[in-house]
Amino acid sequence: MAVRTLTTRGSKQRQQHRLFWACLAAPGIIWLTLLFIVPFYTVLAIAGGRLNQLFGTPIAVWNPLQWSTTNLQGAWRDIAGSSAFIGPIILRTIWYTAVASVLCLIIAYPAAYFVARFSGRRKGIFLVLLIAPFWISYMMRMLAWIDLLQTNGYINKVLSFVGLGSPDWLGGHSYTVILGLVYGYIPYLILVLYAGLDRIDPALIEAGRDLGLGRARTFIRVTLPLSRQPILTGMLITVLPMLGDYFTNQLLSGARDTSMIGNLIEGQLSQPSAGQGAILSLLVLIVLLVPMMYYVVQTNRASRAAS
């Protein structure tokens, strides 16, 4: 009898607890529903909607049963049809992103590795310098390169002094855009790599050495496998924003033949063809859903492992 009263009180208390936690979470849940879920539903409604016959402006259709595939077919014609102009842009986006993110990794890993493992007592200074770009606005960092890459800028002065001529860096070249992407997103990658490498237990590396592995082989057999996770997360953190980047490209090139998918979407927003912008951003979202899910699952697993 006593036991029963105890349990009923317990469950009542637990219900009160649940209500308390639910009330705390409620504002966030309502906010995310109204301003995250509803916006993406709006994109769906516009993508599945009709076009104004006169102006070609998109009309949102809110009932999913009435959605049409007109916009989707239009987008598909532009991606893969005979007059396709989006196909090459998509390929270019993938190409730029791949090159830029690999370059990011090649530059970031050794620097993060050095600071995490060998900087010793100077770690604080190195960290401040590594983190500094994180606090410098992206626009300022692009502006800095625009200044340097002007036709009469300092880069060209050095180049022509050495006798290498003075290229028109800002005249719409792939290499300038890729440089901008690498420079823009590398600080985030470096921080993730540093945090991951710093967490590796030095005892494991020493064990590798004690068991007779040389420096290089300890790195390949011990450090590298242990840094796989930070590398993957870091690459995601650089690749995802690169795929939605339009400003780096606009500032450092602005030319049509270097434009990426982000430029296409952004350019269509203010146009009557905004409906196609909606379709394209949905397609990008669908393609990125798998890597994003991967990231979410990893984050969840990491926090569960910590608890």
Place this chain on the structure above:
Amino acid sequence: MSTTAVSETVSTTGIGTGSSKPRLFRNPWRHPWFLEGFTWLYLIWSLAPIALAVLFSFNKGKSQATYQGLTWRWYWGDKVNSIWHNPQLHSAIFETLKLSAWTTLIAVPIGVAFALGINRWRGFLPSSFNFIMILSFVVPELIFGVAMFFVFTKMPGLRTIGLGNWAEVLGLVTWNVSWPAIIVQARLVTIGKQYEEASADLGCTQFQTMRRVMMPLLTPAIFASAILVFSGVIDDFVIVDLLSSNASNTPMSVIIYSTQHGGNGGPALNALATVMLLMSFVVAGLGYLGYRFMTRGQRVAEQALIAITGTE
């Protein structure tokens, strides 16, 4: 017997590392000079352009490419195109500050409460919203911005808000609410449940436990996330670019972008960017000092540095 065993192990290790290199190159504890040089090169590459951009903000001439001597011209000397005299430039500074303050004030409380609730309230609804929150953290900003743009221009009801200040704040809060939510959840995991249980055992109500026990324990995490949100809004570009409607609600990053892209760049933009840089560094410095003060005796300097970047 044992000596032979030891010498055998030693000799096998010798074979393991066995290479024909001279002894000098086999010192396992030598300093990795190559790596250090590489790191310094990286740091110079990443920071020298910024230093030059700051220098150009003091340039005597109109050039952004050649140094011509020092002036304050682009800060207030020039009657037309200095930060002081060009209304577009100085209103952008206040716009940025306004957006940062509002976003921090709204996003941090919502995010912290959300983290506390979601972390303890088990079930399908909370876990799916936790998923959505992390999704909002990783979705590319352009895709999110496009959705926001459409909701404020096409969705009945929200359409009445229109583009401008309100849309910018609402968009920025949604984009940044995941910072406090993620950081506080991570901190909750490391704190564990024992403090809460102890305070419940000692007769505290849930509200008292929250106020007297959890809040003090969470203060550094909340503070760090507020710093991140504030500086994140200073640096934010995509959302404010898509959601601003006219000059009166255009913050610094968008002014720099559109003016430079429109071909009207000049040292005044560098001056504006330098102001932005100073603001970010002040926020970061305050964040670092504040975080160190709050976690004094618990964490070393390096951890505080990493914590205020949200990478921990």
